[in-house]
Amino acid sequence: DAGVIQSPRHEVTEMGQEVTLRCKPISGHNSLFWYRQTMMRGLELLIYFNNNVPIDDSGMPEDRFSAKMPNASFSTLKIQPSEPRDSAVYFCASSLDRVSPLHFGNGTRLTVT
Amino acid sequence: AQSVTQLDSQVPVFEEAPVELRCNYSSSVSVYLFWYVQYPNQGLQLLLKYLSGSTLVKGINGFEAEFNKSQTSFHLRKPSVHISDTAEYFCAVSGDTDKLIFGTGTRLQVFP
Numbered sequence: 001d002a003g004v005i006q007s008p009r010h011e012v013t014e015m016g017q018e019v020t021l022r023c024k025p026i027s028g029h030n031s032l033f034w035y036r037q038t039m040m041r042g043l044e045l046l047i048y049f050n051n052n053v054p055i056d057d058s059g060m061p062e063d064r065f066s067a068k069m070p071n072a073s074f075s076t077l078k079i080q081p082s083e084p085r086d087s088a089v090y091f092c093a094s095s096l097d098r099v100s101p102l103h104f105g106n107g108t109r110l111t112v113t
Numbered sequence: 114a115q116s117v118t119q120l121d122s123q124v125p126v127f128e129e130a131p132v133e134l135r136c137n138y139s140s141s142v143s144v145y146l147f148w149y150v151q152y153p154n155q156g157l158q159l160l161l162k163y164l165s166g167s168t169l170v171k172g173i174n175g176f177e178a179e180f181n182k183s184q185t186s187f188h189l190r191k192p193s194v195h196i197s198d199t200a201e202y203f204c205a206v207s208g209d210t211d212k213l214i215f216g217t218g219t220r221l222q223v224f225p
Contacts, residue, residue: 031211042217091156098211099164104156
């Protein structure tokens with residue numbers, strides 16, 4: 001398996017623009033997670049899905065952030081409009097079940113100027 | 114709700130010396146505990162996990178961790194570190210849901 005695939009690897013955009021981050025989880029994994037990593041706040045869980053259904057989105061910072069999982073092999077995290085404080089590395093991860101390890105993608109480094 | 118505290122943000126150590134990275138957790142339910150490692154410009158990888166049974170857990174790259182319920186700790190140890198162990202290490206906990214909560218990380222810097 002190719003592992004969790006995220007795109008793009010790097011994204012540079014201007015404040016106010018819409019940003020869409022994409023994730024393809026490992027085939028057969030039932031849970032998908034979106035994390036954000038910054039120096040100040042470390043690794044924060046934004047939202048996670050189980051069987052394509054959002055279970056907990058309490059970590060989504062505000063209404064500018066939205067996430068979807070239309071099918072078992074694809075998820076998106078959208079920021080509209082983007083702001084400089086959204087600059088971070090965004091990770092997608094998937095797992096088979098609660099006791100199985102998370103498999104992380106290589107992340108998308110977002111820079112909002 | 115669960116939470117994780119990693120007491121040391123940075124740990125410098127010389128090559129071939131032993132190291133311990135500290136992790137304490139809090140939870141009102143039974144927990145599953147994990148250590149992950151992150152190399153530069155990469156996602157996190159699992160080092161080891163505790164689900165149940167023996168409190169001493171062995172992982173990859175010579176690392177081990179001990180679950181101590183009375184002290185609510187899950188410290189990571191390695192008897193002799195290598196330059197290649199330089200990375201960020203994250204302790205994580207999950208409980209009765211799929212939600213995995215990470216600590217703030219400890220940067221291990223190994224010097225020659």
